[in-house]
Amino acid sequence: MARLVSTALVKGLVRSCRASSTAAVVSRPAIQQFMNYSSSLGRAPNANGESTTRVAADPDTHQDFQPTSKSSGMSLHDIVAQDIKEKPVLIYMKGYPDSPRCGFSALAVKVLQQYGVPISARDILSDLKLKESVKAHTNWPTFPQIFIKGEFVGGSDIILNMHQKGELKDLLSDIAQKGEQNGGS
Incomplete structure (x- = not known):
């Protein structure tokens, strides 16, 4: 039984990754149909008095469980540019490398x-404004988006193709060597 549920969940995740940029229509469980929570969007101080920005999420989710992002004073465009500059291998993806939430993101990580x-990553599902900022930066509509040595490479299909042709090995060889040197010290 557990195996059937797991298989169904994985298939659902892959299907949702293939959906277009508009939200896929998913039927809600019966319990959620009867639970209507209102959510307030905008700025609100948290327990520490810091200002947080609420990001629109699932309208059926209570506001306490909606994602928030702390204001750091930097624009999202600056954060994306800094990430790309500082991280030798960076992936903007659905989920994180240890728990991808999309088959294409999982393929890119693999x-x-x-x-x-070393793979640095940011989850675009937890911050929808970040997602839009990355899309604007690259002019690329889909995720994952992979950057190597400060350059936008593409998505999982391009990374897989480069891997199959042996091009990725050449591109990543000096990064892998640095990682081995730092790990052995």
Whole structure:
């Protein structure tokens, strides 16, 4: 029974990744149909008095469980530019490398892990404004988006193709060597 549920969940995640940029229509469980919570969007101080920005999420989710992002004074455009500049291998993805929430993101991580390079990542599902900022930066509509040595490479299909042709090995070789030197010290 557990295996059937797991298989159904994985298939659902892959299908949701293939959906267009508009939200896929998903039927809600019966319990959620009867639970209507209102959510307030905008700025609100948290327990520490810091200002947080509420990001629109699932309208059926109570406001306490909606994602928030702390204001750091930097614009999202600056944060994206800094990430790209500072991280040798960066992936903007659905989820995180240890728990991808999309089959395409999982594929990209799996390919990059073959080279033993440190992978930095940001979850675009937890901050929808970040997602839009990354899309504007690259002019690329889909995720994951992979950057290597400050350059936008593409998505999982491009990374897989580069891996199959041996191009990715050449591109990542110096990063992998640095990782081995730092790990052995």
